[in-house]
Amino acid sequence: GVPSDSELVAIGLADLFTDLTAAIKRGDVAGFEAALGERAAFWMDLKVYLVVQLRLRPLLLRNLLRLTHRALGGDSRLPIAAFTAACRLRVAPDFDSEEAECIVANLIAAGLVKGY
Numbered sequence: 001g002v003p004s005d006s007e008l009v010a011i012g013l014a015d016l017f018t019d020l021t022a023a024i025k026r027g028d029v030a031g032f033e034a035a036l037g038e039r040a041a042f043w044m045d046l047k048v049y050l051v052v053q054l055r056l057r058p059l060l061l062r063n064l065l066r067l068t069h070r071a072l073g074g075d076s077r078l079p080i081a082a083f084t085a086a087c088r089l090r091v092a093p094d095f096d097s098e099e100a101e102c103i104v105a106n107l108i109a110a111g112l113v114k115g116y
Helices: 005-010 014-026 029-038 040-045 049-071 080-090 097-109
Strands: none
Touching: 005 014, 014 029, 014 049, 029 040, 029 049, 040 049, 049 080, 049 097, 080 097
16 A cells, blocks of 8 residues: 555655655546656666556556545446546546556456456
8 A cells, every 4th residue: 555644754755755645645647747757866866766656656546446436436336437537537638448448457457456
């Protein structure tokens, strides 16, 4: 999961991760990209930029999926059209249902969401 702000402060990483974790919790793709970009040089100097991006992006997309699910009442099923619409708002206006299906399939395969 995503650490809380108090956990980040306790271990001295609040300056590096607070913006990223806030964007992840909100399912805010633009905010995530902006926060990642602000510290890109730092992450690249440490040679962990791709690790940070590849580990955190699935959590961001999982939270976007969860927020969409909750917004629709939390029924056991989430129409892919609803997630596609959320992605169009948060990711890109030209986002299509195949991309949304791919994200959901990858999240299921990674064990971040249940799919049945």
